[in-house]
Amino acid sequence: xxxxxxxxxxxxxxxxxxxxxxxxxxxxxxxxxxxxxxxxxxxxxxxxxxxxxxxxxxxxxxxxxxxxxxxxxxxxxxxxxxxxxxxxxxxxxxxxxxxxxxxxxxxxxxxxxx
Amino acid sequence: xxxxxxxxxxxxxxxxxxxxxxxxxxxxxxxxxxxxxxxxxxxxxxxxxxxxxxxxxxxxxxxxxxxxxxxxxxxxxxxxxxxxxxxxxxxxxxxxxxxxxxxxxxxxxxxxxxx
Numbered sequence: 626x627x628x629x630x631x632x633x634x635x636x637x638x639x640x641x642x643x644x645x646x647x648x649x650x651x652x653x654x655x656x657x658x659x660x661x662x663x664x665x666x667x668x669x670x671x672x673x674x675x676x677x678x679x680x681x682x683x684x685x686x687x688x689x690x691x692x693x694x695x696x697x698x699x700x701x702x703x704x705x706x707x708x709x710x711x712x713x714x715x716x717x718x719x720x721x722x723x724x725x726x727x728x729x730x731x732x733x734x735x736x737x738x739x
Numbered sequence: 740x741x742x743x744x745x746x747x748x749x750x751x752x753x754x755x756x757x758x759x760x761x762x763x764x765x766x767x768x769x770x771x772x773x774x775x776x777x778x779x780x781x782x783x784x785x786x787x788x789x790x791x792x793x794x795x796x797x798x799x800x801x802x803x804x805x806x807x808x809x810x811x812x813x814x815x816x817x818x819x820x821x822x823x824x825x826x827x828x829x830x831x832x833x834x835x836x837x838x839x840x841x842x843x844x845x846x847x848x849x850x851x852x853x854x
Contacts, residue, residue, distance in 0.1 A: 627782060668783070728840065
């Protein structure tokens with residue numbers, strides 16, 4: 626158990642809909658990262674939040690947005706969903722982005738858009 | 740532009756032998772490198788890491804080698820065990836370009852260790 630909790634584990638929804646994925650980081654970790662893994666590809670970085678503030682953005686679509694709340698949990702919102710958005714979405718957390726320590730990953734949310 | 744590449748999609752080795760997984764990168768600003776292991780239906784699990792100021796790091800059966808001049812990273816597992824069968828991802832961090840710990844991942848190598 627990495628200590629990072631993601632809900633839900635599975636999500637099936639229709640095209641055009643909006644969903645929210647939730648992530649609770651490890652206790653004490655201030656950084657939350659979101660990654661997308663499509664069809665046996667590598668993990669693609671989406672966005673990084675540090676202590677409530679956006680720190681870095683990757684190739685995140687405009688239809689996607691995220692936030693980190695005062696209790697440090699994070700939500701990834703995906704809207705106007707398309708078939709191609711079907712993927713595994715991982716959240717990871719770390720204590721300090723500059724420290725040479727690993728990021729811990731949750732078990733992921735498998736999103737299926739039909 | 741793929742900054743981190745794992746050119747071997749799969750690798751099969753016999754139990755007890757050495758497994759060598761390779762990774763190449765293009766960004767000379769990467770300052771920290773990690774290997775993660777992933778089983779189906781689970782999140783990636785950290786395995787071992789190395790700072791860009793070192794050329795080797797060892798942890799039990801796992802050793803990571805970094806060749807900065809060649810921009811090449813490798814993970815050695817010896818002896819290999821059937822439980823090591825998983826997908827292995829190489830990842831790199833460029834902290835100083837934005838004060839972020841975001842990781843750039845390779846596509847992964849599926850390791851199969853045969854009993």
